Amino acid sequence: MYFNRRFLTILLISIFFFIYKYFNIKSYVLKKNNLTSNYYQLNKKSNDSIIKVKSNLLELSINCLGGDIEEVILNKYNNTLNSSDHLKILKKTNNFLYKTNSGFIIKNKNYINGLHSYKPVFYKKNNIFNFYKEQKELRIPLVFSPRKGLFFTKTFIIKPNQYKIDIEYNINNQTNEDIKSFVYGELIQTINIPKSDIKKNKISLQTFRGIAYSSDLNKYKKYDFSLVKKNKNLQIKTHSGWIAMLQQYFTTAWIPNDKKIKYFYTKKNKNEAIVGYKNDDVTIHSKNKYSTLSSLWVGPKDQKQMFSISPYLELTVDYGILWFISKPLFILLSYLNSIFNNWGVAIIIITLLIRFLLYPLTKSQYISMAKMRFLQPKIEEIKKKFYYDKYLTSRKIINLYKKEKINPIGSFLPIIIQMPIFLSLYYMLINTVELRHAKFLFWIKDLSTYDPYYILPVLMGMSMFLMQYTVNYSNINDENKIISNLIPVIFVIFFLWFPSGLSLYYIVSNFLSILQQKFINNNLNINSNIQKNS
Known part of the structure; x- marks a missing residue:
């Protein structure tokens, strides 16, 4: 019994001795490197380290471990059409990461590099920051001091009705030595989207997901994630x-606001793509201060706000090679929507305007088509008469067209002109955030995606059949009739997964074509004119 007591006493003394030595060693390391202890709190995970910030448009989560924005929620946008949850643009889950990094790098040899190996722990005043009534801006200062007399401050500046977040960087050097440092900002995202997040049952041209930048040499340039994955940085x-x-519809961008030299770069970290900037090195002399400002845009591709923030940032709304049609088309649609407060009605009026402007060409097309139908017996007669010479047959048919003043190419001109308009409307629907979840009537709750009940594609197919029925096929052989009847079916299959706004445009366009055909045919006696010329 006495032996057991002695053994326990020795054991307790030994434990206390080791604890004492451990703290003394840690204290010695801190003193040797002349750093404060907050620099070493690297793996501390606590809700106390997260700052919550809320404006009317944004909800932010800022982690004091690194002082980075790790989560952004957009209060004006729902995650999906029928969801009540707001869209989370920056987030961290088990299989997906999308966040920002930003801060300072100290380049002095006797300091620890804070970019990749270590994350500083910033001090903060509060855990929750909210706007008060009529408050013009909200400032969230975070302070980090790696040694006595040296202070690094990151201040997040948020304003109401803005998706832009300004970040003010300040270095106050009250030490007896010069400090060499630079400021950086990064965007980090998992390259491969989780399968659960990929939209299913949707066939469409995919919008671009990746990196873009603007520089002295390039107003706007895209850079695919696949290049980063291959280490082509x-x-x-x-x-x-x-x-x-x-x-699609949203973007995150770093905008360094000073005009000094900066460097843009990309790199890969496992399955994550990183794109960032770093300012040129700056020397902060003893007893001096330094400050710079960067902006972070995190939100929808709002062309008006983006245009006012930085040159060419609005080009992230990418309309492709047909941008010169899509842009004015969107401006006109926006104006009409401001009047009728319905994007579907705006699309209908745009269709009416397009058909009205193309009416002279459409009239010429229908007249040429009608004349060609009435000329079919004569063409067949020429083919039978000169069957032995294909060249002579072609010459005779061309002369017949010239005599009747028919231009076969003219009949295709309205279709050729409408194709760029059709594609421009498509790219506008899938790239313009204003049309995301834009309602029309009844069951159509989102013009930018497919009709959930496939009613509009079926109506579009029926309008195509009806349009063909108004054309006289009596002189067309059965084989061509079968092909003509298959075209609407093929179109219906494609349009099942096209944006419902596009189906709406095509339906209205087809019915207008039918009315125009009937009007032209009723007011022109083409057959009698051809008989006279004969």
Whole structure:
């Protein structure tokens, strides 16, 4: 019994001795590196380290471990059409990461590099920041002091009705030595989207998801994630510009606001693509201060706000090679929507305007088509008469067209002109955030995606059949009739997964074509004119 007591006493003394030595060693390391202990709180996971910020448009989560924005919720946008949850653009889940990194790098040899190996822990005043009534801006300062007399401050500045977040960087050097440092900002995102997040049962041209940037040499340039995955990385030196990550309807972009030299770069970390910028090195002399400002856009592709923030940032709304049609089309649609407060009605009026402007060409097309139908017996007669010479047959048919003043190419001209308009409307519907979840009537709750009951594609197919029925096929052989009847069926299959706004445009266009055909045919006696010429 006495032995057991002695053994326990020795054991307790030994434990206390080791604890004492451990803290003394840690204290010695801190003193040796002349750093405060908050620099070493690297793996501390606590709700106390998260700052919650809320404006009328944004909800942010800022982690004091690194002082980075790790989560952004957009209060004006729902996650999906029928969801009550707001869209989370920056987030961290088990299989997907999308966040920002930003801060300072100290380049002095006796300091620990804070970018990749270590994350500083910033001090903050509060855990929750909300706007008060009529408050013009909200400032969230975070302070980090790696040694006595040296202070690094990141201040997040948020304003109401804005998706832009300004970040003010300040270095106050009250030590007896010069400090060499630079500021950086990064966007980090998992390259492969989880299968659960990929939209199913939707066949469409995919919108671009990846990197974009603007620099002294390029107003707007896209850079695919696949290039980063292959370690083909960007290294750009520039005075102006921005770097961004794009997705459908939304984007996140770093905009360094000073005009000094900066570097844009990309790199890969496992399955994550990283795009970032870093300012040129700055020396902060003893007893001096330094400050710079960057902006972070995190939100929808709002062309008006983006245009006012940075040159060419609005180009992230990518309309492709037909941008010169899509842009004015969107401006006109926006104006009509401001009057009728319905994007579907705006699409209908746009269709009416297009058909009205194309009416002279449409009239010429229908007259040519009608004349060609009435000329079919004569053409067949020429083919039978000169069957032995194909060249002579072609010459005779061309002469017949010239005599009747028919231009076969003219009959296709309205279709050729409408195709770019059709594609421009498509790209506008899938890229313009204003049309995301835009309601029309009844069951159509989102003009930017397919009709959930497939009613509009079926109506579109029926309108195509009806349009063909108004054309006289009496002189067309059965084989061509079968092909003509298959075209509407093929179109219906494709349109099942096309945006419902596009189906609406096509339905209205087809019914207008039918009315125009009937009007032209009733007011022109083509057959009698051809008989006279004969």
